[in-house]
Amino acid sequence: MIPSDLDDQLVRALGADLTPVHRLASPGLRLLMWLAILGAVALALAMVSDVGAMIRRLVAAPDMMWLAAIGSMLTAVLAAAAAFELSLPDRKATWALLPLPAFLLWIGASGMGCLRAWALPEAYPMPPVHTEACLIFIVGVSLPLSLLLIVMLRRGFSLRPNLTAIIGGLACASAAATLLNFIHPYDAAATDLAVHAFAVVIVILVNTIFGGRILVSKSALTAR
């Protein structure tokens, strides 16, 4: 089959535009780099908070908080892994389902934890005045993490930029919710869960609107 004149012109134009490129690191390596930065933030928070109290609170039976913390941490890792996979053009959209089980564990355990406030008299739910601080923490920590993630994802070339941005937003929001445990000495309560969910939705929306646009502009079809 002989290429048409138009195809041949385009091939020559793309050949003329060719510059050597650095091959993109594997999604696993890029994930590790992002997690390393997340780990550094966690370390900094651990140095200024009472880690012993946090661990005692999380493992106190029959509280479901430790399960929720594991769920949010796994959601962050798996969502970031899925976002890095989706940033490659040959990966299937089903990668977006990777964080789903961990996400369900996180939401389920948090929801179950809420029942403790009614079932157990010694439960210590968060006073309403502190909900604002939770919201600011999750959004405030998520935004720089999102910026970093979008910059890293932009090195790839996603054919589904909006989906990639949504999953990236979930990774950042769940990472921030995990880090919140360092400075959050309260048991789960319905208002607490609602505030966390609201913050996560805000972060995902911001990522979808701004991150999606950045990734869409990257995938716009113009020769560099």
Add this chain to the structure above:
Amino acid sequence: MDARAASQDTEIDCRRAAWMVAAQAGDRTAYETLLRDCIPFIKRVARGQGIRPDFMDDVVQETLLTVHQARQTYDPNRSFTAWLRTIAQRRAIDGLRRAHRTGTREVYAPLAYENHSDPSGDPEEAAFQRDHTEVRDSAIGKLSSRQREAVEHLALQSQSLAQAATVTGRSTGSLRVDWHRALKTLRAQFGGKD
């Protein structure tokens, strides 16, 4: 037979992967060879997705552009053909969506297009404009050279007094005097009307 076909496919894939690795390093010849080699494959994939022949060129070109922009993401440890197939399928789906949008919003009516009158092509209006320009140019041509210069810069080229003074090397006062004298002369030529 199947084993032979599979072996041939593997060989083609290895060859394309080698060209792509060379292209990532900046080898233009290998890159152009690879892109030309990919075109029939892209067309095959697009046809498989249900792309009509009149949209085929768009899908091929968008796939080639995507390959160009995403070339840093190709990992030589993976199949090049599979990488290309996914991109071509995605661009074919985009093409189908675009074709559907075009089909629902636009009507193909070549006769209506040909019979539609062009308001900018009114011959009466064009003749009037031509006459108007000729009369104006003739009147300006009768002015003195300094007055003509003032009219050309201040009226025809819409320059400010300062800009006209810079361009002509004259003072703004001199230009203003010639501008008013030119207006007076032109009014007289047109029977005292503006």
